[in-house]
Amino acid sequence: MSVHLAVVGATGAVGDLMRRVLAERHFPVGSIKFLASEKSVGKRVEFAGTTHTVERLCAEAFTGVQIVLSSTPSSVSKEFSPIAAKAGAIVVDNSSAWRMDPDCPLVVPEVNPEELHHARKGIVANPNCVAIPLAVALKPLHDLSPIRRIIVCTYQSSSGKGATGLTDFDAQMKPYALGQAVPAPTAHRAQLAGNVITLDWELEANGYTEEENKVVNETRKIFGDSSMGVSPTCVRVPVRIAHSEAINVEFARPISIAEAKAALAKAPGVVLMDETKGEFPQPIHAAGSDLTFVGRVRLDPSNPNALNLWVVADNLRKGAASNAVQCAEELIRRGIVK
Numbered sequence: 001m002s003v004h005l006a007v008v009g010a011t012g013a014v015g016d017l018m019r020r021v022l023a024e025r026h027f028p029v030g031s032i033k034f035l036a037s038e039k040s041v042g043k044r045v046e047f048a049g050t051t052h053t054v055e056r057l058c059a060e061a062f063t064g065v066q067i068v069l070s071s072t073p074s075s076v077s078k079e080f081s082p083i084a085a086k087a088g089a090i091v092v093d094n095s096s097a098w099r100m101d102p103d104c105p106l107v108v109p110e111v112n113p114e115e116l117h118h119a120r121k122g123i124v125a126n127p128n129c130v131a132i133p134l135a136v137a138l139k140p141l142h143d144l145s146p147i148r149r150i151i152v153c154t155y156q157s158s159s160g161k162g163a164t165g166l167t168d169f170d171a172q173m174k175p176y177a178l179g180q181a182v183p184a185p186t187a188h189r190a191q192l193a194g195n196v197i198t199l200d201w202e203l204e205a206n207g208y209t210e211e212e213n214k215v216v217n218e219t220r221k222i223f224g225d226s227s228m229g230v231s232p233t234c235v236r237v238p239v240r241i242a243h244s245e246a247i248n249v250e251f252a253r254p255i256s257i258a259e260a261k262a263a264l265a266k267a268p269g270v271v272l273m274d275e276t277k278g279e280f281p282q283p284i285h286a287a288g289s290d291l292t293f294v295g296r297v298r299l300d301p302s303n304p305n306a307l308n309l310w311v312v313a314d315n316l317r318k319g320a321a322s323n324a325v326q327c328a329e330e331l332i333r334r335g336i337v338k
């Protein structure tokens with residue numbers, strides 16, 4: 001079969017990559033249209049050897065579309081994803097607008113693909129780019145013994161802020177290296193080059209950032225356990241693409257290193273890196289890959305039931321575009337989209 005697709009937010013950091021991911025994965029495209037804001041109308045984009053023109057996002061654009069891959073700001077998604085669903089499409093949405101809606105499944109295909117059958121609003125939410133690799137890496141361990149608590153500190157790349165984040169990165173790194181004046185940030189809340197930013201997201205009433213609260217709430221929803229302890233610190237670092245996570249995870253019972261590594265080695269979507277061979281997950285290797293890289297698996301010296309690990313994944317791919325395309329593939333495989 002082949003599917004009629006619309007890529008919404010096609011000119012953004014995630015939407016731009018969506019085309020490459022669809023082509024690489026040989027997604028069965030019947031027809032495809034690319035939608036963005038008024039300012040991008042008429043822009044040319046290449047897909048599978050053909051040049052397409054970007055169209056304005058509007059209700060009429062969804063006629064005949066079966067799957068919408070949407071990557072816009074939340075406010076835009078709140079308005080247009082229900083319109084697309086009403087027109088008969090299933091929307092796989094990258095924004096945070098629908099993630100905590102009980103009628104919208106929050107899906108990581110390696111973890112909870114069966115949730116795709118419960119898209120009661122016609123919208124499937126793609127989780128946050130920290131929560132996705134966290135869930136991919138921890139699911140095989142959760143299957144050995146239920147997770148009780150996760151402490152996660154992140155090292156998030158500039159591209160997590162979208163196209164404007166990348167503009168900041170590209171404008172700042174060279175002058176910084178040359179000892180010249182660094183241009184003021186436009187997307188990030190402080191200078192990125194040579195710096196580490198602990199407050200690069202909106203601060204919320206509980207003293208955590210919006211990003212940190214997303215990691216807590218979304219991880220619990222993905223694992224279907226509202227009592228799971230999740231304690232996050234989210235940090236922006238001067239890396240262009242791929243987020244890293246230092247994870248301490250406590251289980252109901254002790255898990256040995258050998259047991260953990262055996263489970264991780266055969267887990268879908270995971271690349272287990274062997275520190276005894278000098279291998280360790282790095283953003284420069286994860287960037288451009290759809291896989292989640294896991295390494296530095298250690299026993300927690302302070303807690304017999306806990307492990308430490310280091311996880312890296314491409315935030316634009318597995319953290320967004322590739323996870324969405326995988327969801328779309330599952331929608332077809334499961335006969336939800338016919």
Ligand SMILES: NC(=O)c1ccc[n+]([C@@H]2O[C@H](COP(=O)([O-])OP(=O)(O)OC[C@H]3O[C@@H](n4cnc5c(N)ncnc54)[C@H](OP(=O)(O)O)[C@@H]3O)[C@@H](O)[C@H]2O)c1
Pocket residue numbers: 008009010011012013014015035036037038039040041057071072073074076094095096127128129159160161162163164315316319320
């Ligand atoms: N970057 C990441 O690592 C990441 C990871 C997971 C999820 N997400 C989420 O994915 C979404 C997109 O992120 P991004 O990083 O790709 O952002 P981005 O680079 O800023 O791209 C935003 C896209 O939305 C379009 N858009 C904005 N306002 C619009 C409007 N009024 N009508 C129609 N289209 C509009 C933009 O079109 P124009 O170019 O025409 O303005 C652009 O194509 C966000 O909700 C973000 O939170 C991002």
